[in-house]
Amino acid sequence: MPEGDTVWLTARRLHEALAGRVLTRSDLRVPRLATVDLTGRAVLDVTPRGKHLLTRVDGGLTLHSHLRMDGSWQVYAPDERWRGGPAHQIRAILGTEAHTAVGYRLPVLDLLRTADEATVVGHLGPDLLGPDWDLDEAVRRLCADPARPLGEALLDQRNAAGIGNVYKCELAFLARVSPWLPVGDLPQDVPARLLATAHRLLDVNKDRFERRTTPPGSRPDRPLYVYGRGGRPCYRCGARVRRHGAQDLPDDRITYWCPGCQAGPDPAPPGPPRGRDPVPAP
Structure with a gap:
């Protein structure tokens, strides 16, 4: 799973490619968003929040994505060959006249009102790379x-x-x-x-x-x-x-x-299979 620094850099590259420009192409390839068309809306900014990405567009909407283990966003010039994976792994395409952002293998892709962003990131603690770091x-x-x-x-x-x-x-x-x-x-x-x-x-x-x-x-x-x-x-x-x-x-x-440098207990021996991991999903 990408760490916060990788997500921050991904957000910066998306922001540089899309922010301040009008979308000329919009293709969200998940069933619940299949009929959504963001064409004609300007991208306001792309903001990282921990390991989450928030792409805000005109009209008070935010496209929320999370990379989890295998997801990625790639940015391409108009004549550049897409190399992020086969076409069936594409979950989102956001294009302007200058660049196209392609989201591959995105396990989380939601469209929500910008005013409701807290429903997907409000549980997070202080962001190590955010203005709210405390x-x-x-x-x-x-x-x-x-x-x-x-x-x-x-x-x-x-x-x-x-x-x-x-x-x-x-x-x-x-x-x-x-x-x-x-x-x-x-x-x-x-x-x-x-x-x-x-x-x-x-x-x-x-x-x-x-x-x-x-x-x-x-x-x-x-x-x-x-x-x-x-x-x-x-x-x-x-x-x-x-x-x-x-x-x-x-x-x-x-x-x-390293058992030589790190003081404290070793891991407990494996127990019976569990249905869920004790660490909450990011």
């Missing part, structure tokens, strides 16, 4: 359930909007604590430092798709400390980075950590 409020929300494992609390978008699985793993490593450590067991100053680090890292990475959590100037082949590095030596202590999660799980449900 560190104190994010810390309060993160610590509201002291028994909750840190990794789950970081992924819960109601606490702070924008952290995905990559940052969950990297932030726990940088804080030197296990992702399974209950939030209430963190040293008193860690929640604020951890969320401040999250804000800094997302801000640094928001202008590029190549994400890096290791220091500037470190080796180009070492962009991340633990994520995706299961079985390889930790850059800090040399211990083998561990991976928790079944092979067939999506990447956003696999955790990477």
Whole structure:
């Protein structure tokens, strides 16, 4: 699932391509929106909210989309070949005279009144890359359930909007604590430092798709400390980075950590199959 920095960059590219221009093409390929035609309306702005995208158009309407695991928006020039995937994966086309934005594999696509945006994003916590970022409020929300494992609390978008699985793993490593450590067991100053680090890292990475959590100037082949590095030596202590999660799980449900650097409990052994994941949907 794309992290908040990737969604922010996607929103910026959509905004630069569409905002201030009139739509000359509109094709929303989901059943409930099949008869909707936005042609002739000007795009006012494209705004990210956590991992959500809000495309506002004339007439008080907002096209709401969420990328989840596989979705993407691609922007093309008039004579450019579309490369985002086969035609049957296209869920939305928004075109102007200058550019065409194509949404591929979008699992969430809704049209609502702009005045009603809170119905789809009002539950989110402070946005790490938004004008509403409030560190104190994010810390309060993160610590509201002291028994909750840190990794789950970081992924819960109601606490702070924008952290995905990559940052969950990297932030726990940088804080030197296990992702399974209950939030209430963190040293008193860690929640604020951890969320401040999250804000800094997302801000640094928001202008590029190549994400890096290791220091500037470190080796180009070492962009991340633990994520995706299961079985390889930790850059800090040399211990083998561990991976928790079944092979067939999506990447956003696999955790990477270093047992040598990160204090706290290991993951609980797998239990019986569950119908739902305890982490709320973003």
